[in-house]
Amino acid sequence: MFRNQYDSDVTVWSPQGRLHQVEYAIAAVKLGTATVGLKNNDYAVLVALCKPPSELSASQRKIIAIDEHLGISIAGITADARVLSKYLRSECLSYKHSYGSTYPVPRLITTLGNKMQTTTQRYDRRPYGVGLLLAGYDEKGPHIYKVEPSANYFNCKAMTIGSRSQSARTYLERHLATFNTCTKDDIICHGIHAIRSTLPNDELSKDDGASQLMITVAIVGKDQPFKVLTDEENLFYLDMAKKRGATMLSKSGRNDDDDDTPPPIAEDKPEPAGPRDPQVAVATMERP
């Protein structure tokens, strides 16, 4: 079953100049649960929503540690993410064996991008159906990268992927200016608030805080190896975020116009230029 005659395999262009298989893979990311990545001057933080797929199942693992300086958060097909995380882990390990230091994050992302790109150009492969948010720390400071199934990757100040991520993106854009200078606790709270805004309204209204919001938080930064926070720490930060929420959220106001299945690529349109930095969410590499 095909949606049209140009999506039979990944090497076929449509007359509009599109690769439908790649766009389907990007759509798979939008079906995954949302995840947020953001950073301040010293730390990069990942927050992921890990709602169990059914009442009976345990929640999915959304954040995968790669190395002591690096971890990823995933949205999309978990099996594909495990393949990619295995690749990243072995790259980091082999780098550490050779050079006795951690893999510089931008270079690791480049090799990952190259690996993922081949799958978009060969008829016997398919694109990875998973989007990654990668948080890492190296000598150039903290990094947040977004990696798409199309093998595009973006160096970001803050980013979110997954279902209903548009509302989290709105939150991040609204508070972006404050991120750089805020504290470690603040940046985690911002992440929690951002991920909260991706919850549907009915879930949010019955949300009495910690018990409802199933999240995973991970942090990496200066003198801080990549760490997925424990349940106790999660509760601590959820509580803190809730207390601060009154002041933080009142500034933001919720954005409800997002739907679960946005049309493919619609979200990839450039953000309209606002009064602030127009490239709020996706930014190119900052060079010293």
Added chain:
Amino acid sequence: MMNNAFAQPMWLNGPAPGQFYNFMGGNTQAELPRELTTAGPFGTKHSTAAITTGSSVVGIRYAGGVLVAADTLVSYGSLARYQNIDRVFKINDKILLGGSGDFADIQSIKRSIDQKMIEDQCCNDGVVMKPKSLASWLTRVLYNRRSRMNPLYIDVVVAGVDEAGVPFLGNVDLRGRAYDDYVVATGFGRHLALPLVRERKPKDRDFTFEEASNLIRECMKVLYYRDTRSIPQYTVGICSASDCSVKGPFKVEENWTFAETVEGY
């Protein structure tokens, strides 16, 4: 039934019958360079000794930087064959390399290192290799080569500063053995210069730059007097957070007036 092993390929560069086509971009195994492969049908000759050799390299770490010195001689056996060759190299803005042992192997490993520095630059991300990383990489390469029974006959000093400006001084030898310290030396310098420097080390602090440079001068003088494979001309590499360069050549202050009193040789 024909044996597949004798069948011609179906088309040029194509797979043999029963084998798969090798697509581009896949995980194809690159063929190893010849020096890394095992013996062929006619055997392989491995080097068993150094031919053109450089003698001592001396490195001293001081507060904020490192000094690496080596004379400019490359010998051919006991013949002082090439007398004006720099054996201290600037690798990048953070690393100096001093090489002793077989000079051809030094040149070989230096080419590999230079290529790595070019790859660093190609990334254009402002990340450069640190001396500690290079020393680690060298142990891997050298240990690998010795494990193939085909060692590089070199003994190198890796020196430099890391991104925080902390100096590093280390030594890697032909078996991949490595250590780092405030003073390292190779060749005859290990016997002559090392104890001389250690004797002068204040217990509670690092050397200052003046102390280190005086000691380098002293070491090169002693080495010239005592080491027969040396000449009185040397270069000194200096690496600190602000500067990384190779200075010289300098001359050893010779004084042979005592020679008149030497008897009985």
